[in-house]
Amino acid sequence: MSQPLQIGILGAARIAPKAICDPAKVIPQVKLAGVAARDEGRANDFAKAHGIAQTFSSYEALIASPDIDLVYNPLPINLHAEWTIKALEAGKHLLCEKPFAMNSDEAKAMLAAADKAGKRLIEAFHYRYHPAFETCLDWIADGRIGDVTRIDANFDVAIRDSDDEIRQLPETGGGAMMDLGCYPLNWALHLMDALDLVDAKAETTSRGVDESMQVRLQHGEKTWVHLTTTMAAGTPFSAQMTIAGTEGLIYFKNPLAPHVNGSLSLRRADGSEVDQLRPVSPISTYTWQLAAIVDALKTKAPLPTEGAMILRQQQALDDIYESAGLRHLRYR
Structure with a gap:
């Protein structure tokens, strides 16, 4: 049996339970492997509430961890580019919340980082x-x-x-x-x-x-x-x-x-x-989304909310x- 997809979450955002934690509970091929937040106490509470295996002391520590395969980025939009690019450079796949970036210049930089790293970068248009x-x-x-x-x-x-x-x-x-x-x-x-x-x-x-x-x-x-x-x-x-x-x-x-x-x-x-x-x-749309991501990472099939569609949007x-x-x- 193949290893589950290990997911790390940047920030204890309000959207995260619905968007990633709840779907992960019903998809056996994934594991909530870690969470990091600006307030470590808040991260600990979030991890306990949602059955997340590990709390990291910083965003940097989470994206550097070999225990993480895919990073979910629900941070404020002005932080999407910075932390998405850092996670891609650390060799992680990325699911980035919508809207993707502050502007198209940031989006181009993020997509270029994904191409350079050879990793998947997906915008979370779950619907x-x-x-x-x-x-x-x-x-x-x-x-x-x-x-x-x-x-x-x-x-x-x-x-x-x-x-x-x-x-x-x-x-x-x-x-x-x-x-x-x-x-x-x-x-x-x-x-x-x-x-x-x-x-x-x-x-x-x-x-x-x-x-x-x-x-x-x-x-x-x-x-x-x-x-x-x-x-x-x-x-x-x-x-x-x-x-x-x-x-x-x-x-x-x-x-x-x-x-x-x-x-x-x-x-x-x-x-x-x-x-x-x-x-x-x-x-839920979020469960369908996560299931599609798991399948696409396995089969290398393209997804409708990555690549050129991100830049069009x-x-x-x-x-x-x-x-x-x-x-x-x-x-x-």
């Missing part, structure tokens, strides 16, 4: 690995709705405004488009092989980050993409995508996490329902912030 999204892609590829003419997508949720909320702070890569809107953008990029930015408009907070963003993109001359996102106080959770075609329409409720009350349906142009995905897999974010007059948030 992409769920069977519901695969079904959506298949319906479009099979021509079930004809030629795509319009995509409307949004991800909205309130994010509290406080001094310790990194998603609200310019210096840590905050902003609605970075944390939330990156998802609808990524959905669209996986649906369309080329997208050109038309324009972007933002409303900013008192701290100077984008509280909301509206984005228009175009594919060729006949397909329009409209993306919206907001993290304003009092905003209810909303994640959905509608894909209109010449012969029908796909409605995707919660593409972000289809396992949580998500649904996917296809209707003809006259409104009659043709197909519906039943059931939607209740297995990051360049699109740069262009959106430039268009909205907020380039200084990406290049500080």
